Every structure is written in C-alpha cells, then in structure tokens.
Amino acid sequence: MAESTKSSMSMLIDGELNQEDSNKILQELHQNEELRTDWRNYHAISAVLRREELSSLKAPPDWEALSQKISDDYNVISFHPKRTRKRVYLSLGGIAAAVSFMVAVFVFQPNLWNDNSTESVADTTDTSSVSPQAAMASINGEVPEDPVNTMPTASFAFSFVFHYSNTDLPSVPQDVQEELHQQHLAFLEEYDKITSGLDESPLPVTRVAARTVSIEL
Amino acid sequence: MNAYPIHTSRVIAVVSLVLLAGYATANDRTSLEWLQAMEDAMRITPYEGNLSYWDGQDMTTLHFLHEVENGTQNVTVDPLDGDEEESTRISKKLRQSSITALISDVYDLGKPLDDRIADRPAVCISITPKQPDRYSMNICICKQSNILLKKEVCDEHHNKLTILKFSEINIKETDFLDIASNTDLEQTESEDEKKYDLDLEWQVDWVPKGFAITSAADHLETQESSNASYSDGLFSFSVFVSESDSVNDGSIESQHGPTVIVSRMTSDKGGRAQMITVVGDLPKETIWKINRGIKFEP
Numbered sequence: 001m002a003e004s005t006k007s008s009m010s011m012l013i014d015g016e017l018n019q020e021d022s023n024k025i026l027q028e029l030h031q032n033e034e035l036r037t038d039w040r041n042y043h044a045i046s047a048v049l050r051r052e053e054l055s056s057l058k059a060p061p062d063w064e065a066l067s068q069k070i071s072d073d074y075n076v077i078s079f080h081p082k083r084t085r086k087r088v089y090l091s092l093g094g095i096a097a098a099v100s101f102m103v104a105v106f107v108f109q110p111n112l113w114n115d116n117s118t119e120s121v122a123d124t125t126d127t128s129s130v131s132p133q134a135a136m137a138s139i140n141g142e143v144p145e146d147p148v149n150t151m152p153t154a155s156f157a158f159s160f161v162f163h164y165s166n167t168d169l170p171s172v173p174q175d176v177q178e179e180l181h182q183q184h185l186a187f188l189e190e191y192d193k194i195t196s197g198l199d200e201s202p203l204p205v206t207r208v209a210a211r212t213v214s215i216e217l
Numbered sequence: 218m219n220a221y222p223i224h225t226s227r228v229i230a231v232v233s234l235v236l237l238a239g240y241a242t243a244n245d246r247t248s249l250e251w252l253q254a255m256e257d258a259m260r261i262t263p264y265e266g267n268l269s270y271w272d273g274q275d276m277t278t279l280h281f282l283h284e285v286e287n288g289t290q291n292v293t294v295d296p297l298d299g300d301e302e303e304s305t306r307i308s309k310k311l312r313q314s315s316i317t318a319l320i321s322d323v324y325d326l327g328k329p330l331d332d333r334i335a336d337r338p339a340v341c342i343s344i345t346p347k348q349p350d351r352y353s354m355n356i357c358i359c360k361q362s363n364i365l366l367k368k369e370v371c372d373e374h375h376n377k378l379t380i381l382k383f384s385e386i387n388i389k390e391t392d393f394l395d396i397a398s399n400t401d402l403e404q405t406e407s408e409d410e411k412k413y414d415l416d417l418e419w420q421v422d423w424v425p426k427g428f429a430i431t432s433a434a435d436h437l438e439t440q441e442s443s444n445a446s447y448s449d450g451l452f453s454f455s456v457f458v459s460e461s462d463s464v465n466d467g468s469i470e471s472q473h474g475p476t477v478i479v480s481r482m483t484s485d486k487g488g489r490a491q492m493i494t495v496v497g498d499l500p501k502e503t504i505w506k507i508n509r510g511i512k513f514e515p
Contacts, residue, residue: 181471183480184469184471184478184480187457187478187480187494187496188473188476188478188496190444190455190457190496191446191455191476191478191496191497194432194444194446194455195446195448195453195455196307206268206270206279206281206294206381207270207272
C-alpha cells in the first residue's frame, strides 16, 4: 500500500480528511479487499489507542482490563416497547425455537464521523438506503448489484465492532437496526423460555409474561 | 398400591419445611433462613394475586396463580392491562433445591427489616454482591406465609432496574402431607442431570463465582446450534453458539431492562464461522467478559 494512501487512511480515521478526499479514499476501499483489511486493523488500533488515553491503560491492553473500561460508553440498542397479543405456552421438556442468526452489519457514513453526538444507536435517524444484504455483500468483497443505489455517497459497508465509542459511532440505517432488533429479540425470547422454569426465579414466568405484553416477540 | 411411592428423604424434606414454616418465629430467623423458607414456600404453597412488574421501561400488571398438584407446580399468568391477552403458563416438577445455601458465598445479606407489603407484615432483606459482576436485590417476604411480596433489582449505583410487587395476594391452605405423597424428587433430579452431560464443541472459560450450569442443549430445531444456561441462585445467563454464513468479526450489544444481549462473530477450530451470543441479567461488562471467554475445543 502506498504511503500516501496509508496517510490518507489514517487521516480519515482521525476525521481530518475533507469530504472530497474522504470519498476518494472510500472509493479505493470499496474496490480493494487488501485495503479494507488494513482499514479494519487501522480502525481497531485507533480505537484502542483512544481508549488508552481515556483509561490510562498500558499497551498492549488485555481484554479483561479493556472490557472493564470500554463498556461504559458502548452504544446500546434499546428495544422499542410495542404491545402485541401473543400466546406463550411453555413446557420445560420441549423448549425449542427458531433463532435467527443474521450477521450484524452496519454501514459507515464518513461525513458523520465527526459528529460528537452521544445518542444511542436506536436514536439515530439516518435513512440510508443501504440494505443489510448489500452491506453484507460489500463486506464479503462482492460487488453490489446496484452500486449507485446501495452506496450513494461512496459509503463503505463495515461490520460493527465493539471498539467504537460514542464519538465515532457509525450511523446505522433503520432497516439494519430493525434486523438487529429482531435477531436479539429472538435470543431474548429463547433465554426467557429457558430461564423461566429455573428455581432461581421465585415468581417464574412473570418476566416472560410481562415482556410478552410490552414488546413484540 | 400407591402410585406415588413415598421416599424417606422426601418425607424428611417436606416435614422440615413444615417445621421451618410453622414453628420458627420471625425473630429467630437469619436472612439466609428467611430466603430458604421463601424458596420452599414459593414452590409448595398455592397462592394467587395481582402483581405489578416494572422492567425499567414499562409497567405491567399481572394476575398470578400458583397451584401444586400431583407433585407438579402449575403457574398461570394473565396480563391485566390493555387488550385481553392469552395466558402464559408453565408447569414443572417439584424438586428440592439447595441453591440458596450458596448465596452467602457471593452475596452479603442485610439484616431483616420489618415492613408492610400488600397489607401484610413483611421482612425485607438486601442482597448485595461481594463483587460488582452482578446486580443487587432487595426482597420482601410475607412473615406469615414466607411468600415473596416484593423484589427489586438494582445496579451498582443502587438504581432500580426492575420492580416486582404484589398489590394483593391470597394464600391458600397447604396440605404438606399430600404434597409429600405425590412428589418424586429423586426421579426429577436424575432426569435433569442427563441434560447437562453434553459433548459441546465449545467451552466457557470464565463465569462469575457461584454460577453453575442449570441446563444445556446441543441443538435447537432449526439451526446447528447449542446452548447452556447458568445460575447463581438469583440471576442467570445463557450462552448460544450457532454456525453462521458470515466470517465477519463484528459484535453487537443490546439491552432490555436488566437483560443484556451480546453477539460476537468468530471462527471455530475448523474455520467455520460461528456466532456466540450471551444473554443474561447481569451487568454488560460481565456479559462481555463471559462472551469473550467462550472458546472452541482444538
């Protein structure tokens, strides 16, 4: 990789690149898998370094120490309470349910990187048209069928990595958020089914019933 | 011939419950004894009432019915708010549990304090973790019946995450000898033991102190996946591991009330993409640490 590209990528990660140069480097990223790998590494390193500054961690940081520090500003998706009517009949001997395992893929929008907003993922209002499927195709190095529609501003598909703090959180399209909600709601439902019969719960199934009322499972 | 043979250990256990519930006075009990009495009473005492449940976001009012018949607990919960909802039901075999005895290893138990909940005299006990890897809890127990009347889950800053409280409750008379003659505790325990003896392709390197496996399954119906659940007697978490089509290394976290869900993509020893998800009523730092500690066997 040319030094100029490395430098540009570094500046991009630090939010020091203008819109025109950002689009240029992102276009290169879109076309070059090797560059994308470097990009991921750069960004992970950058995120860790920033957290070192915040937490006074000594390099190289180990996960255990890091996890204690960085969790405070993870971005949390809050489920939107929705009322629904749904029958739930639990039998401890036959608990099994379909759990959707979709890949968590978010889409980067470079012009929002410098936004110091602290709102959560669920609060973002981005309406990008990039679909989860297109994002996944891009991250796998595949060319989207319609690059004009799926990458309108040379945006770059990127998996959400926990290292990101609030200040550099990528904006998440609404439809991707919904997919992630459904995915995790399926896990929540399965967890409730499993644990509602445990002796640890003095009032078993109460939580399940309450959640069935308050959220859409 | 009696269809439900009486085992000596079962009779001793149930008679002990009677003695504990009927003859020990409130002033004589320690916090741990109150918890044990509550745990036993919640399993074998028929009761019903209305309770409110706040999960940090929404308040729900429910009608709760607990019945015991032929050695089986039957619970029916009906939401009382909004449109009429279908009942939520669960049935399970009565079983002995000694998990409460382990609580004092990982929690500090506060002194029982007198209070009044749902127009009943109660004692309230604070349960604080010795390590900040789990939540704390405040519970209030009916002095007369040992039934739980109120439960609060709090974070390390004492913010309330959930509140569960009976507004009214009707506790029925219990025929302890009938319960004893219809309960086969030994058989239930042996069946449960079988569920945990699975040859999973992954292992959990770290769990908070006091957590023990409570259930496991090597697959769900529609996915090549496996799961295991753990509990410390008060809180629980579950691990789900499933094959995935993607090889991305992203992670995602979400939360509902005190329940945190963390999914992480990784690869197993064979290079197959796997998604590891941990769901639990624990602080998110703890859930992340558990998730990161899940490894695949060589």
